[in-house]
Amino acid sequence: MAHVFRVLGPVEVSGPSGTLIVHSSRQRVILSLLILSANQPVSVPRLIDAIWSESPPSTAKGQVQICVSQLRRSLGDIGLGGRICTKEPGYEIRIEEDELDLTAFERDVVAGLKAARDGSPADCVRYLRRGLALWHGEPLAGVDSRSVRAVALRMAERRLGVLEECIHAELQLGMHREVLTELMELVDAHPLRERLRGLQMTALNQAGRQADALAAYQDTRRELIEQLGVEPPAELRRLQMEILTGGEEQPEERAAPPPGPPPEPRLLPRGIPDLTDRSSEAGLMREALLGRTEHRPGAGPATAGARSGNGTDTGPGMKIVTISGMGGVGKTSLAIRVAHDIADEYPDGQLFAQLREGGIQPVGPERILGRFLRALGSPSSEIPSGLQERAEMYRHRVADRRLLVVLDDAADENQVFPLLPGGDRCAVLVTGRLRLSGIPGSVRIHLDELDSGSAMTMFERLVGRDRVLAEPSDALRVVHQCGGLPLALRMAAARLAARPHWTVGQLAGRLSDEGGRLDALAYGGNDMRASIMVSYQDLERDAQRLLARLALCEASEFPGWIAGPLMDRDPDATAELLDSLVDAQLVDTSWSPVGTRYRLHELIRVFARERLACEDSASEQVVMLRRVMGVWLSLIDEAHSRTYGGDYTLVHSGAERRRLPDVWVEQLLADPMEWLDTERSAIMAAIGQAADLGADEICWDLALGMTTLYEARGYFEDWREAVETALSATLRAGNRRGEAALLYARGVLDLSQRRFGESRASLTAARSSFEELGEKHGAALALRNLAWLDRNEGGLETALDRATEALALLEEAGDLAGVAHTLYQIGQVDLELRRHAEAKRCCTRAMEIGRTIGSTRVIAQAGTLMGAVHTVSAEPAEAERALNEALGIVRSTGDKAGETYALYGLGVLRLSQDSPALAEQAFRHARALALESGDHMMMGKLYMGLGEVYDAQGRPAPAAATTSKAVNVFEKIGARLWRDRAAEQLHRISLDGRPSPGHDL
Incomplete structure (x- = not known):
C-alpha cells in the first residue's frame, strides 16, 4: 500500500489532495521529529536542540511555533488537517498504524525474524524482502x-x-546465485562489516568457488589488519577452516589448564520471571556494560524511561551503569535480569550485594567489602578491619579479573565508591532510588512506571488472560490503582491468586478505598507501604512535612511555587525541599513552557495522605489550602491585567490574595495565555476544592477571574464547569453578590456559545441583582452584553441606547477596557446603520484606549472592526493594513477567537476585490478555527461568505447549498438579523444575482 508518511528515504507526506513539499529546512526537521515520535509529544526544547544544536537564538521558541503553524496549514492543504496538535510538553502528530512506512517495515522485520527462529527461512525471506522494498x-x-x-x-x-538476516535466510534456501551480485556491492560499500564478508564467503563456497571464497577471507584479513589492527573474528576463521577442509571437523589443540585459578564467585540471585517489557532499557544496559554504548537521540518512548547520562562509550576502563527510579518500579528485577544476560562475558565471577539491611537501613560499605573478599577467596583472618584497608585489598584482588559487580538499592554515592573495583576489565551495575549522578563515567538509566498498555500486559501474565478478558474494565482499574508499578501489580495479582473466589472487580473494589489500598498491596513479605517508607525515612523532617502536604493538591500536576504557601514560606525557601523529594523519587517532574511541573505518583499520593492525617489537623489543612488559593487569585488577577492592561471588565470578592515574589510572577506570566494552557486543570481543581471547603468568596472570584482567559482560548467546557461549580457554592452560601457575578459570567459564556435566549436570561438577572446591590460597575458590564444581544436580534436603536448607557457607567467606574469594548459595540451598530464616519471614530478611540492601557486584545478587536469599516467604505489598502495588524496581534497572543474574526474580515475584503480564490482560502482557514471552538455564529457567517465565493465563481448549486447552511445555523441559534441576511442572499443567488460584499464583523 502507499503510505501517507514516509521516512525510509526522503521525508514525504501524501494526502488526499496532494503531496506535501516542505522547502523550509527548519520545518523539515520538526516534521521529521514529529513523525519519528508519532502519537507521542515532542518537547519544544528537543525541537529547538534539533534545529539549532548548542546555539539557539532568543526567539527560538517563537520560531518553532511559527514553523508548526505553517506545517499545520500545509498538511491541511493536502487534506491532512488536524494531524498536529499541541500536547505538553510540545507537539504531537497523529498517525494511524498503517500510515507510516517505518511502522510497516518494523512489523515485517519482527515477523521475518520470528519465522527465522521458528525454522522457516522461506517465510523469513518473504517478510524481510517485503519490508526492505x-x-x-x-x-x-x-x-x-x-x-x-x-x-x-x-x-x-x-x-x-x-x-x-535476509541474505542469511536466502543462503539457507540455496539462493547463492541470486544474492552474489548484491553481496559484492554490499561488501564494496561496507568493507569492514564482518558478517557481510562471512555471507560473501558462504555464497561463493556454495557456488563452488572455493578459491574465490578463500581469497575473500584474505582480503578481509588484510583490510581488518590495515584499518583496525585486528585479526578476523573467530567466526570468519572457523568459516575459512570449513572451506579449506570441505566441512570436515579438525581436532583442536588445547592448552594446558592454568594451575590453581582463583575462586569464581557466583553471587547473583535467581532472576524474577520477566513479565515487563523493559527491552529498550535492558539493551542500553547490555551495550554499556559490554563497552558498546551508543547515543540514541530518537529512540522514542524508551529513552523517556531509560535516559543515558552521558550517551557515549565509557571507553577503556571499568563500565558502570546506574539505574534509578522510585521504589517498586522494577530496578532490582531489571538489574538481575541484565546481569544474568551478560554473566558469560565476565567469566571471573559475579558479585552481588543488597545495600540496605532488611530493605530499610543502609549497610556500611566495610561490611559489604568483607563479604566480597571472602567470596573472592580471602580467609576471614586475613581481612583487615578498616574500610580503607578493605577497599585497597578488594581492588588488588580484582585488578586483573573480568568481574561483574551488582550493587542493589544504594542509599547514595558515598556508599558505592568503596565498592567500585579498580581494574579496567570489570563492570558495575548499581540500583538506587536517588539518581546517582555523582559517580563519574557512569551511564545513567532512569526507570519510570509502566504505561497502561505494558502494565495491563504484565497483569494479564500474572493472573491469566482469561481472567482479564472476562473483566477488562476492572482489570484496567486495578492497573491504574497500582500506578503502573511492577511491585504493586505483583502484590495485587498475588492477593487475587490467593483468593480464587474473588473476581477482578472485587479486587478493584478493595483497592478503590484509598484508606486501605496500601494495606491491600502487601503480600508474601512484600509491602508497598514499606517500600515507600524507605525513601520517606531518608528525608529530612521538613521534606517529610512537605510530601504530606502535597497530597492537598488535587490536580494531577502542580507548579513548584505551591510548596511555598503549603509550608508558609517563600517558594525560593522551599525549592530545595521540593528538589529533595524529586531526588528521592517521591515526586516526578516534567517540563512545561512556564516552568517545571510536579506530580505525585498514584500510590505516593495515597501514602502522603496517610502522613497528612498524622501531621496536620483538618483546620490546619484548610489554612494551607486558603494560602494556596490566595496565590491562584493573585496570579489570575495578574494574567488578566497583562491581557487587558489593568484590572478591567471584572468585579472581585474580598478574598485575600497572596502575591509571589516578582521574579516568580515574571517567569510564570511572561505569556499569560501559555500559562493558562499549562495551569487550566490545576485551576479547575482549585475551584472545586474551594467549593468543597465552603470558601464561596474565593470560589466565585477564581471562576470569574478566568472568564477573559477562557474566552480568548475558547475553553468553553472548562468555563462552564467553573461557573456552574462556583454558582452552586454561592447559592448554598446565600452570597448574592457572588451569585450576580456568576450569572453575569454565565451570560457571557452563553453569548460566546451563541445560546442567546439563555444568555439574555442570565444577563438580565445579573443586571437586576447588581442594581439592587448598588453595584453600578457590575450592572454596566451586564448591560453592555445585553446591548450585543439586542443588535443581534435586529434591535439596533435599542442596542445603541443600552450601549451608550453602559458606556457612561463604565467611564464613571474607570473601567477603560470596558469603555473600549463598548465603543467597539457602538461602532458595530454604526456600521450596521451605515454611519461609517461614526464607526471609524469609535474604533479610533477604542484603539487609543487599548494602546494607553497596553491591551493587545482591545487593539486587535477594534482593528478588526476598523478593517470592516474600511472594506465597506471602498478603502482596500487601509482595510488590509488594519486586518493584517489585527491578525498579527491575535496570532502572537494565541487568541483563536480573534484570529477567526480577522480571517473572516480578510475574506470579505478579498471578495470586495473580486478575488474569490483568496477569499475562499481565508474563509476555510477561519472555518477550521470556528469548528474547533464551536462558534456557531461565526460558522454561519463563514457559510455566507463561502456562498458568495461560489456564486462569484459561477457555481450556483454549491453557492445555494452553502448559503442554506447559513440560514439553518442562524435560525437554530436565534440570530434573526443574520438569518434574514442569509435568506436574502439565498434569494439573490436563486435569481442568479451577485450579492455585493459588505458584512460587518
Missing part, C-alpha cells in the same frame, strides 16, 4: 539536523542488519 533511498534524506541524522544513521544500520 519500502526503502526508497537514504533515510530522512535532506533533513539538516545533527540529532535527526543520528537517527537516520541508526535506521540505515538497522536496514543493513535486516538485509544481512
